[in-house]
Amino acid sequence: MSEQTEHYVAPYDAGVSFDELPDSAPSGKFKFSFTGWLGVIVVAFWVLIALLGPFVAPYGENDLPFPDAYSEFQKPQPGAWLGTDDSDRDVLSRIMYGAGRTMGISFLATVLAYFVGVVLGIGAAVSSPKVDMVISRINDALLSLPSIMLGLVVVAAVGSSIPVLIVTAGLIYSSVIFRLSRALGMEIKVSDYVEAAQARGEGRWWIITKEIWPNARMPLITDFGLRLIYVILFISSLSFLGLGVQPPQADWGSMVRENLGALQYGESVFSVIAPALSIATLTVAINLIVDDVSAHSGGRLSNRL
């Protein structure tokens, strides 16, 4: 175009009809980034170990690789690729046994937390204000207690066993899920499409399952990974304090505690570093996946949390 003061008219085809243009591009399919793939690989690796560990481990959980020698806190060597621990056991084998236990307990506890939290949370969001008030205040009370202290008290009172650990962690974390899903439910409840369903005369069950849940699902699933990390750390912390998984059963948290002595006396610190690194790699890898998923859902999750 030469001069703006001039009148410019674009050439045109006589037959063109000016149809309405779509005002938003269709959103893309979900794809992992490089870091996301890294996360998937690491998590897949640990899941595989958790499932197959007990079958492919070089030794049993409490077997000694060098029964005839003094072998506390040994360096990695043929026969014990990650060295030995405070009771002369093979660290590699114990990590492989512990993987399933740590991840299984955490996973089941998170699932329990979600089940309780989401049912009560969305339930409270659509209930009458009075019911909502009662549930929310009870939840606030639970939320106000420090989770580790509460866990310690419960475990100390009831005694530590794996089912107790799962239920305790599940209930403690359900209070956080309750908050999240209630907030989500509240937000969706006041949207026009839910009001339209109410005006149509739909029942509460339809509104929860067909209108609210499909829209709350995605952010909650994204949050699941994040919450799983917290629960892994929680279970590991309890084990570290000696109230989680009980010896001689292997679990990453308790392995760190048992082998703390290696930092002072041992020839090798692998017995402490290996389980700690296992916890770290697993949680970081889950985080990488969560990052990708929440970026896909428009980063809205981070605004809500």
Next chain:
Amino acid sequence: MSDKSNQNDDIVFEAIDLSINALRDDKSELPIVKGVNFKVRRGEVVALIGESGSGKTTISLSALGYCKPGLIFAGGQAKLLGHDVTKMSVNELRPLRGEKVAYLAQSAAATFNPSILINEQVTEAAVLHGSKTQQQADEKALALYKALELPDPENIGSRYPHQVSGGQLQRLMAAMALCGDPDLLVLDEPTTALDVTTQIEVLKAFKHVIKVEEAAAIYVTHDLAVVAQIADHIVVLYNGEVKEAGPTETIINSPQHPYTKRLMDAIKPLPEPGQGEQSSDKHLRTSPALEVKQVDAGYGKVRNGKAAVQVLRDINVAIERGKTVGVIGESGCGKSTLARVMAGLLPPAQGDILLDGEPLPPSVRERTTDQLRKVQFVYQMADTALNPRQRIKDIIGRPVQFYDLASGKDVRKRVDELLELVELPVQFADRYPHELSGGQKQRVSLARALAANPEVVLCDEVTSALDTIVGANVIELLKRLRRELGVSFIFISHDLSTVASFADEIVVLYAGRVAEQGPTDRVLSPPYHPYTRLLISSVPETRVGWLEESSESREAQSAVQGDVKLTEKGCPFHTRCPMAIEGTCAELDPPRRVGALGHIIECHLEFDGLS
């Protein structure tokens, strides 16, 4: 226009073959903006006009060197003061943004931080960039408040954003943008979300301040009438290409390109009597389809038949079969509240609702399925009214199923019929709402309401979120449905032109009270209620120079004086009324005067005094 000799120094912004592409998932590129050329000179306002999807916002943002996520600069240049901003890094751009070029978004309410004083936010950018000391910035801000004709300019800066009205906040946003003395101002639909009365005041202020500050501006809008008032040049865009460009007078008075002509055709005529289509009487029955009698309604707890915040007072409306009642007023006048009362979403504090002559329970929960079926609601924002996780066939099919109008395979057949009825391709049934455009979504929303075979459809601002052409098509569709199906409509809008062409009867609401009510032609011809007169005179004409002429009328002056306030006694309009009677209007409720053909005006003045 400036001298020819130094015209190159004058160019503030220039787009040269500017192309912007969207990145698809498979890394292929989709052109969004296809080689656009235009210039903005100092002291000149260039309007980018087009419908949604035309790329106008994308182009305007390129002046800031910014692309929305997923978009990339694909070619050409966007020169701001001679520098190509498309090739700059974020660090190079930072000193430019806010200092050389400033951006005004559509919604001022979303731009201001609600917990920081206005003045602090207005001056923040200039002080941060180091171009002004706090004191200099404060002085500049004060000068801008005065130039923008804001009330009480000395003290308005020490208020919080929620303490000023929407139109004032929009002007304060202009002050925020201008505080750093930018060379270029980018305005993205700054008046689209405003009421007509407020739009005038904001347009006037913008025009004045741009002149005083000698700033150059890019003005993005879809509204030709607004452009005619404020722009020197117009660039017409469609699908990322310039279709026509030239001086405002040329484009408005003699458009050449068929697309520009089509935009001009879609402009609504001014509201005058006699535009309405004669609706047929063949669907009439003895009793009105829906009637509200002496309804009072509001929000909060209801005590002794009074809500804590009383909005609607003594509303009487009857909708005959196959007819349309238009409800009009500015935001905050209770239009949507009235629709919600009728839909049963907000039980009234007092009064009755009758369906087909039978009393209707006040709340949705107490209504029978059949009563619910007969009254359907269509929302303003189709975006939020359709569940994003349901396919179109489920959205439309659910009412069919729910009200037992069909079952099994017939549901799907009925969905196809309904899609055809609202002029959408049947293939859309399997899509999700986000795969549709704004107008298409609104049609789906309408199809959902019609799926229930309703007798009354409540339309709450159904066209105000749509482009001009698209909105006009939706109105045509509504007219056809009214003719063919005998459905009655309550049509709520702040757009008097649309209502004038569609409604048989108009209810003018002000602050929850009826200001004027009656057959459309009666309401749109004298005698007027002063508020109706204000609304009519505020509708912008697509004519250069209209804004200046209208500013001189006393209605325009009164429009500036404030926003809608609910009052306990007296006439709520008295603060803005040019004819208010001292001591009477503020104290006494206005009497209801009934004229010919059921024409009602609530005013202290007689019919004679009002004409």
